[in-house]
Amino acid sequence: MSKLQAPKGVSEYFPPRSQYFELVRETLIQSARTAGYSLMELPVFEDTELFKRGVGESTDVVSKEMYTFEDRGGRSITLRPEGTAGVMRSVIENNLDKLSLPIKVWYSGAFFRAERPQAGRYRQFYQVGIEAIGLNDPEIDFEVIAVADRAFKKLGLKSYRLEITSLGDAQSRASHRKDLVAYISKLKLDEGTVARAALNPLRLFDDKRPEIQDAMKDAPLLLDYLSAESAESFAKVQELLTAANIAFTINPRMVRGLDYYTGTTFEFVSDKLGAQSGIGGGGRYDGLMAELGGNDLSGIGFGLGVDRVLLACEAEGLFDTSENKSDLDIFIIALSASEKSFVSNLINQLRDKGVSCDMAYGDRALKGAMKSADKSGARYSAVIGSDEIKSGNLALKDMKTGESKEVRISTLTAEFKTN
């Protein structure tokens, strides 16, 4: 008999670390809210067809990483491997694009990919993403990138870089692809690599093996094939980033794993994380909405990996784990069993008024109870015995300074109002 354990490759967050997970996620979301994005809460499973058509059957994500199963009604269901396809489906289904454009939404939640796990690569992982749908303005491209960058800076992240490129429009890609395929056909490659190149020749740019990188050294770059329009738009995005003091490098060899990307494409990479270093990425996706049966609207968005951003923050030592972080205003101790119900009642009333508080449960001696007060991280503590109940006063002790002052129990709430 084996003991129960979590399925392979899932990440779990519990105290005390969960507070940092929450902080990271909230900071990412807050940045989106600040820029006018609204919540989109979507199902974690969708019709398998959505991802096949949206993400692309040639991608690894769809061809070998999806959690697909049949439900009891015989439908093929897939646990969402990414967020954009679901958002587009919902936008189309609910006619959101009939309202004013762009539609700006954010989402947050769990995503699923059946990969071999590794630090920073989980089978269930968390993303915060935004989508701006309906307009193709370089200003929006800039906005999306800036929302991500602002969140990272707010968290205090420093050791990361932004890489951008443009995948151009359909015409740009078609003419480049022709030359690239011709170039690759002259290379001596192993079978698997040839197969990958056949699906998407751009993928070879991303191969980390030195011999492939060497072979691709002189390959034609998509950036050199950009149409005048695409080039102009890409230049504008760079101009806006520069003006906003957002450092970036142009990486003409950057490849994204999802097939729907077009135009401006970007990736945030931490250099503290080893192999799974992408902490977020995104890009424009012309044609995705039409492919899914909607109007032919352009869109751009990103997905940020909450797990990885957390890992990056920890690697940069941004969280002081030595300090007791807590929202508690006060921790109250009943001196003996006879005062326990009085204290229980008191903290219940304090909570009604919005004061966050806790009490010493169990039958610990005063010393032990003080220890739990200390560990709770509460700002103040108070002991209540028969004297306090008789006089109606208690000694409010500041846990940082050790000083205490007399306060009437009936007006205790007032002590915390100002905070």
Add this chain to the structure above:
RNA sequence: GUGGUCGUAGCUCAGCUGGUAGAGCACUCGGUUGUGGUCCGAGAUGUCGCGGGUUCGAGCCCCGUCGAUCACCCCA
């Protein structure tokens, strides 16, 4: 999916060439009458990931399995 490394108390780890387990931190209690964080003392804790095998005997050897981890692949 491919290859490598690892898996011992809640945590971090030690355990010599096989003789049935330890340290630090954390935890609980105490250092006389109602106040924590330092100090001192005492105490509890493990089916040594799981299942087989070799052996008189295995935490140490072999096989399998589960999980983690590193790289590839891929990506958040």
